Amino acid sequence: MVACKMLFPRITPRRVALCLVVATAIAILYVWNPGAKKTRPLKRSFPQIIDETSTKHSPGGSKLLLGNCTGQPTHVLLTADSAMLGGMIAAVNSIHLNAKCPVKFHLVTTTDCAKHLRTWIQATSLSKIDYELLVFNKRLVTGMIKLRGGREELSRPIVYARFFVPTLLPDLQGRVVYVDSDVIVQGDIGELNKTRIRRGHAVAVSEDCNSVSKRFSHIQNNYQNYINFKNPSIKRLKMSPLACSFNPGVFAMDITTWKQTNMTLKIQHWLQLNTWQEVYGTGIAGGAAQPPMMIALYKRFSLLNPMWNVRHLGMRYKKMYSDQFISRAKLIHWDGPTKPWDGGAQFSKIWDKYYIPDPTGQFKVARRYGTV
Numbered sequence: 083m084v085a086c087k088m089l090f091p092r093i094t095p096r097r098v099a100l101c102l103v104v105a106t107a108i109a110i111l112y113v114w115n116p117g118a119k120k121t122r123p124l125k126r127s128f129p130q131i132i133d134e135t136s137t138k139h140s141p142g143g144s145k146l147l148l149g150n151c152t153g154q155p156t157h158v159l160l161t162a163d164s165a166m167l168g169g170m171i172a173a174v175n176s177i178h179l180n181a182k183c184p185v186k187f188h189l190v191t192t193t194d195c196a197k198h199l200r201t202w203i204q205a206t207s208l209s210k211i212d213y214e215l216l217v218f219n220k221r222l223v224t225g226m227i228k229l230r231g232g233r234e235e236l237s238r239p240i241v242y243a244r245f246f247v248p249t250l251l252p253d254l255q256g257r258v259v260y261v262d263s264d265v266i267v268q269g270d271i272g273e274l275n276k277t278r279i280r281r282g283h284a285v286a287v288s289e290d291c292n293s294v295s296k297r298f299s300h301i302q303n304n305y306q307n308y309i310n311f312k313n314p315s316i317k318r319l320k321m322s323p324l325a326c327s328f329n330p331g332v333f334a335m336d337i338t339t340w341k342q343t344n345m346t347l348k349i350q351h352w353l354q355l356n357t358w359q360e361v362y363g364t365g366i367a368g369g370a371a372q373p374p375m376m377i378a379l380y381k382r383f384s385l386l387n388p389m390w391n392v393r394h395l396g397m398r399y400k401k402m403y404s405d406q407f408i409s410r411a412k413l414i415h416w417d418g419p420t421k422p423w424d425g426g427a428q429f430s431k432i433w434d435k436y437y438i439p440d441p442t443g444q445f446k447v448a449r450r451y452g453t454v
């Protein structure tokens with residue numbers, strides 16, 4: 083009404099009526115807007131896990147090492163083939179820019195991508211990072227991949243490279259952090275490295291039943307959604323079908339325990355068995371790297387702070403997190419079919435801030451209104 087008075091200093095009944103109509107329309111839109119309701123800040127649900135002090139990031143800003151750094155760098159492993167290479171670049175850049183202490187990157191790719199990746203790093207601002215390039219020997223999983231429905235792209239051998247961390251890094255002891263290439267890290271990766279992993283556990287992962295992911299009730303979140311409990315070998319394990327599943331896309335690993343508990347062998351066993359028996363991969367959730375890891379690690383994993391894997395950004399849903407919540411997330415993850423470089427993904431503006439265009443022009447980033 084104040085705005086009306088300013089616009090129409092001379093009040094006439096017609097003008098008052100017009101103002102009332104406009105004000106009512108605005109009020110109705112405001113109350114009714116479903117987007118506004120959904121994007122309410124989520125602060126109340128996550129008081130214990132939000133660390134306000136380490137959420138600022140300044141991509142492109144100068145690099146300051148602020149932490150109490152030990153002599154050792156944090157070891158971070160990522161994997162990508164040609165389809166994901168640009169994702170890996172953006173993820174690495176985000177880790178690099180937001181880390182408080184030195185990081186050593188172990189970048190695993192395919193034979194045909196190695197040269198391309200090296201050029202991309204050497205010819206750009208990433209030339210400053212400490213990294214090694216590793217080629218994944220796809221023979222390690224030859225004849226072990228069988229999908230029954232689900233997303234065909236999950237049958238690419240590189241998807242399974244994460245199971246072979248001790249093979250890829252034979253000299254490394256202690257901790258390594260693995261992140262998928264469809265993430266952006268906004269927190270200090272050193273914090274993820276220091277996650278508590280209980281004695282006897284090989285990894286810390288994020289469960290699907292925590293408050294962040296449970297809101298997506300249509301996303302499968304327990305073992306029976308992924309695994310065939312009628313299979314005799316599965317029956318013998320006496321796992322609970324209702325046990326909470328976890329996301330295999332972000333984990334802190336204790337390499338020593340992983341080796342001691344023969345985790346790679348165990349996972350390979352389930353991969354292999356699944357090619358000739360129906361062990362997993364029939365449900366809505368499909369099955370690729372997740373079910374064999376879930377079986378091998380059943381009840382033997384520690385939990386990550388959920389803010390270190392805020393996920394489902396690649397699912398084709400309406401925006402379900404508020405901007406404020408996403409800005410506080412330590413790691414955001416476009417798991418699902420829609421990737422931020424393919425156009426149409428939510429929060430792809432954040433991804434764009436960290437992406438470094440391919441100097442060779444091979445990797446194309448699509449945007450809804452054309453290609454950039």
Ligand SMILES: *[C@@H]1O[C@H](CO)[C@@H](O)[C@H](O)[C@H]1NC(C)=O
Pocket residue numbers: 148149150
């Ligand atoms: C570094 O460690 C010292 C002593 O342990 C502590 O007083 C200081 O606050 C720490 N600094 C940071 C940035 O964590």
Ligand SMILES: *[C@@H]1O[C@H](CO)[C@@H](O)[C@H](O)[C@H]1NC(C)=O
Pocket residue numbers: 152154155156157183256257272275276277
């Ligand atoms: C990573 O975490 C482990 C376990 O807490 C710790 O021993 C190691 O020093 C950490 N590395 C760095 C670089 O902080």
Ligand SMILES: *[C@@H]1O[C@H](CO)[C@@H](O)[C@H](O)[C@H]1NC(C)=O
Pocket residue numbers: 342343344
């Ligand atoms: C791991 O495998 C080795 C060799 O096959 C075996 O001797 C050892 O008992 C296994 N350890 C565990 C914890 O399964």
